[in-house]
Amino acid sequence: MLQPKLSIEQLSQTTDIPFDLLELADPSRVQIDKYLKTGTCYVAKIASKTVGVVVLNEIDSFHIEVKNIAVRTKEQGKGIGKALLRHSESRGRDLGYSKLIIGTGNSSIRQLALYQKEGFEMDRIEKDFFLKNYSTPIFENGIQCKHLVILKKDLSK
Template sequence: MNIKELKIEQVKENKDIPFKLLKMADPSREQIESYLKTGSCYIAKHQSKLIGVLVLNSVNSTTIEIKNIAIKESEQGKGFGKVLLQQAENLSKELGYKKLIIGTGNSSIGQLALYQKSGFEIDRIDKNFFLKNYKEPIFENGIQCKHMVVLEKKM
């Protein structure tokens, strides 16, 4: 897949935010709305079809965080996630950041593999993050999601 095939555009209107896609990566509408207040939401289109979403949020003057990233289920496994991560890195560089971070659950096996294959390194574990910040328990791959694994990539 060619990176140019995936068109990324920033969402300008709240009514255009694809909550269904965002909820694939984060089941809490409350959490999503919280980070959308300060973050920038981008949508990914392939052949004019909405297939992905990305939310970037500045941490400080040198670090930016991917708060949410998701690819439509029917489009997963085709390399779009890898391309969207690359686009997040490109956007971050354009905005002048030196480090890109992303957090995912201890139970998110596929995501942990994808992020590390894309050059992210495990930085730290935020113990009990999901137990403290989510009302309902989250299970993935038969594992309870309790801890956030934070990965970083220096640019």
Template sequence: MYLPRMMSSAENMIIQLLEGQDALPYDLLLLADPSREMIDTYISDSRVYLARIGEVRVGVYVLTPLDGKKAEVKNIAVHENWQGRGLGKQLLTDAAIKARELGFETLVIGTGNSSVAQLYLYQRSGFEITAIRKDFFVQHYPEPIYENGIPCKHMIMLEKQL
């Protein structure tokens, strides 16, 4: 599908909080978390932000309060057709801004040991590795997960001070 150049970058992206009556964008959420059941365990305690370019839904992130002054990005995804255009970085920046506005001091994000591109993006965005949750994906997901030809077994946790 051809899209005009002016609609191809993060500059034209609008990110909005989903309201209670809005349907959850499971098609996007499942890009980052392959288990709808797992998504349903954290979604009710979270704020879901949907990104659009024009009328096209291009991305999503989920912001969840943790104990104290920490919030976690539990899910962040960009539709496959829109990847590689800086939208993920913009979603991450927006999550940090929203978390700071909500009074949080630290933003946490986790990703699989096999999520090479995500680890690169998060570290380039100022996140630092703080922990590894050994066998997280083996224990919490019924089917094995593979990314980049690597078994996804461990959750790499990163944090950024806001």
């Protein structure tokens, strides 16, 4: 059986933002609202149903960052996250950036594996990031999310 075609499109209206998906990756609506003001939001769709989202934000003239990436729980494991990462790389190259940055929590085991499989390299750790920026503790995989692990991919290769 053929998989329905996945399309990724830029959102042009702020009324269509899939907050339910964004909140899967970031439980803070305050943080989401901050990076949506300056970022560009793309949605992944299958048969007009939104199944994934990614937000890209310029850091400087050389670096673009994936601020949020999420896939609907029932659709995970089908390559949608990988497609969103590859779309982010392509957009970054098209826009002239040389590096793509992505950050995730120390407790995000699956995400850390995916990003490294897609060619991202560990860059640095921002200690206590989630303790300082989120009022409610976050737990994943039985581990408290405390530190932000930042990975980087060279887009010039």
